[in-house]
Amino acid sequence: MVADKKLTSWGYLEHIVGGALRRVATMTASDMGSLMAARAELNQALADNPLTDTFTGICNSHSDYMWNVTASGNL
DSSP, X not given: OTTTTSOSEEEEEEOSSSOTTOEEEEEEXXXXXXXXXXXXXXXXXXXXXXXXXXXXHHSOOOOOOTTSOOOOSOO
C-alpha cells in the first residue's frame, strides 16, 4: 500500500505495557480519507483471507489494560 501511495508509512511496534507478545500496527496517509480508505481495503483483504481465522484463533485476547499491568521484555 505504501508503494501504491495509498499509505505514506506503516510500522509494527511492541507494547511496553501489557502482555509479553503484544504488538500494534501503525499506518499514516496524506489525509484522513486516504487513511480510512486504506484501512477499509486492508480489513476487506483480511476478511477474505482464510488465514485470518487461524490468526484470530491463536491471538484472540487483549490483556494490556492499565489496571492490570505486566512487564514484557527486559525492562
